[in-house]
Structures are given as C-alpha cells and as structure tokens.
Amino acid sequence: MTKEEIQQKIFALSNGEVEEINIQKEEFMLFLEVWNQHPEKNNVIGEAGLGGNVVYRRKTRE
Numbered sequence: 473m474t475k476e477e478i479q480q481k482i483f484a485l486s487n488g489e490v491e492e493i494n495i496q497k498e499e500f501m502l503f504l505e506v507w508n509q510h511p512e513k514n515n516v517i518g519e520a521g522l523g524g525n526v527v528y529r530r531k532t533r534e
Contacts, residue, residue, distance in 0.1 A: 473499050478506040485530055486512040497524030 478499075484490045495503045495518075507513055507528075518526045 473502065475502065475506050478503050479510070482507060482510050482512070482516070485516060485528065486510075488530070491529065493528040495526045495528065500524065500526060 481490070481493045485493050503526075507516070510516075515531050516528050517531055518528045520526055
C-alpha cells in the first residue's frame with residue numbers, strides 16, 4: 473500500500489464513506505506516518521487485533 477492509498481482510505485473513513493480501515497502488521501508503520509499528519513486523526517481510533525493487525529474506525533459523537 474502506498475502513502476496515497478492510505479491517505480485515500482483515511483479520507484474515506486473521515487467522510488463516512490467506509491466504516492473501518494483494516495491495516496496489516498506490515499503496513500502499520502507507513503500508515504502511522506500518514507495518519508499522524510492527517511487533520512482528522514483525533515476523530516479516528518484504532519483497535520489492535522491478533523497478529524499485529526489494527527482496525528481503525530471513526531469516533532462516535534456523543
């Protein structure tokens with residue numbers, strides 16, 4: 473996965489086009505680099521799974 477693909481996935485998540493992003497262990501460091509620079513990063517939370525995979529979802533507004 474490229475930085476551009478990750479950016480597109482984060483924007484799609486932020487806009488509500490997708491409900492979650494699944495990031496594999498091998499992609500995590502690149503994802504983290506892109507995610508840390510994204511303006512909506514505080515509205516996205518990650519949930520660690522087995523094997524080092526992470527699922528990112530938008531925070532629900534209460």
